[in-house]
Every structure is written in structure tokens, then in C-alpha cells.
Amino acid sequence: MLRALGIALLCLAVLAPSRVEADAPVVIVKRGDALGLIAERAGVSVEQIKEWNELNSDLIRIGQKLVVGPSAEQDAGPQIDWTPPFDYGAAEPPSKAPADRAPRVAARDPSTAVAVRAHHKTPESPEKKKGGRTYRVQSGDTLTGVALKHDTTISELLISNPGLEADRIYPGQTIDVGAPRPEVVFRFERGDTLLAVADRYDVSARDLARWNTNLNQRTPRAGTKVRIYTRAPVSPSQAVGPTNRGRLENGVRLPPHRGYVIRTPARTYGTEETTRWIVGAFDDVDAKFKRTKVVRVHDISDRNGGKLRDHKSHQNGRDADISYYQDECSSRGCSFENFRSSELDVARQWTLLEYWLRNGQAEMVFIDYRLQAKLYRYAKRKGATKAQLDRWIQYPRGKYEPNGVIRHFRNHTDHLHVRFVCPYSDLRCRP
């Protein structure tokens, strides 16, 4: 009797869907992932992900399953738009592209070898239907084989096909094999290794070998081109080299926003990510404060990057100079002039910065040490943990200590300078 009861309970436990996973979108943590990146890709906040997964810290591990959206039943809130903010891998440039925009692949420079186009057919899968969205199982197929054939993984197939069982597929069954992945043609330069390139595009070295039959060394010669069906999002823009000796390919001009005034539009080209992250942060401030306060955006980079008058850096579309939020600001934007630290509008300023910090988008932000003190105290009051503060801000460890994303740098009493990270797929970008 007891034994029967035990079995019944066991069955119940197996049948009962876990609270968070019922119909909720799920991702599996991969190498190089961070909560901020996963949240950004899913279009939700880090806080939401932590709540859905009952996480106490930002720590995640490879292979971990994370719920990245509300389950169908509890989905009473606003609809989440799962499409990426930029149409990665589309055959045409975005329709909103200004007419003066550089072509996707600059013809004048043959070294611009990273091209992106829609991936419709892999060399090994000529039988794949155009668009490649569903696959009919043939006799003899295994799920591993199906996954391999469509450049996807078993775990992704299981996620996109509820009810699918890895060891029980049958001929005639239809499987959703996902959208085609963008194709990238990558040109090796000195120092690039097969493993590093595979890692950056979130594929395996074996995948690279499968797609490129001519590839047999671990470190291909400079100039070798390989085809990659990337699992990482790829944007058309490329930051090349370091910020003080680099350039920008297919840069995107910062779009207008009610939260800022742009001084010289021709000097505000950035990577696609830089411009999207700037807009994202100002959207966030906009959403959290009723009254709009306008700051001034000065230089980012020239259209093609390279040396920019008055600056040492600002060469590859990752640096931006922005005035501080102050108590008093005119409609032309908070001024680019010195002010007393007591006049810093710390609430808005921290909100703007926190967006980049939480999402792992800022590599460095130069802010005068006296202003850092105010930001630090405010963030602490708002519940930032010791670990977050240590990671995010140099204060109170001294202005010459190389700690924290926010750092002191001379001449940053009248504006802040944010340097964004190298975009995930910009392999020639140097931190």
C-alpha cells in the first residue's frame, strides 16, 4: 500500500509541470553568456530573469536552463517583442538607413571581408527547403542528425518543439528546425585562431571544419576566408582596432531622441550596438521620469572612424561624450560646462549609467572622482550590492586605482565619456 502510494506520488511529481517552465520561453546558458547579455537578447531586464528563475545573484553556469519570459498562463502583462531590435542577417540594409550611409561592404577596401547575408542553404544540406523552417523526419534519422543538418542543437529543437522526445522520433514527423542562421564570411588575420573565432560566433571548431572543407590547421594563414553560420547575432557595422588607432566600418549615425540634443550629427557615427545602447538608455530614463530633461551628445566618431579632431580616442565608434544631468538645464540641453557636484541630477544620471552597467555594455565610463562619490551613495541607497558597486564604480578606492567600470580621468568635470564594449561579432575590435 505504502509502496503504491509512493509510486503514485512519484508519478504526480513527474507529471506536474514545474512552476516556472510551463510554456515559458527558455534559453540554455552558453559559454561567454552573462545575465545582462541574455536579458538584452530576450528584451527583458536582468531583474525579471532573476525573479523568474529565483536567482539570488548574477552568477550563472554553462548549460543552465533559464526562463527568459513569462509563461503563457501568467502572461497578463505587456506583450514582449521577441524579434531582435535589428534585422541581423537580412539581405537588404535596414529600410530606415539614411541615404548617405556607407554600403554594407565597402568596395574600396578588399580587406573588408566580413560579409553577412541570409543563410538559406548549407553546402551539406542541399535537400533543405527554402527558408528551412520545418523538416520531415525520414526513416533512419536521429535527432542529433537532424540538429546537425540544420546547424542547430538538440536542446534548441526540444525548446522549439514542445512534446518532442530526443529518443523517440518517427518518419513523417514534422520538426520545427528554426530560422536560418546568418552566414558570415570571416577573413583570418594574424593572431586569430580557429578556436577563438568559433567561440566568438558561438559555433564549434568542428562546425567550422564541416562548413569549410579546405580548413585543416588550428591557426589558418592570414587571408584565409571561412564561411560561418553564426549562432551569435551579427550586425553590419564593425569596430576595427583600438579606440585610439582604429576605424569604423558601416557605422550607424545616432538617431535623434527627445532625451538629447546632438551637436554635430556628422560626428556621431557609432557601431550599430553603440547607437542602439545609447538610445536604449535614454528610453529607460524617459520611462522612469515624468519630466523630460535633455542632455547634449557631442562626439562619437566620424563616419568611417579614424582620427577625429580634438580627440585621441573616438576612432572606432565606441566612445561617446555626453553632458551630465544637472539640476538646471536649458532646452538646448544640460551644458558642457563645469558645475558644482551638488548640482548633479544624480537620479537621472544613475538611471542612465545603470542601464549600460547592468547590461554589460559599458567597458569604461570616465567621470570625475568627486561626482563619482555622489553616484556611489545614490546607487547604494537604491539597493546596489557591494559586489555590483565594486564592479561598477571606482569610488571609494581612490581615483588612481584601476578598479570599476566608472573611472576618474582628468577633464571629465563637464562631461562624461562612455566607452562601449567591442560588439560580440566584431572580431577585429580591440578592447
Ligand SMILES: [Zn+2]
Ligand atoms: Zn571623449
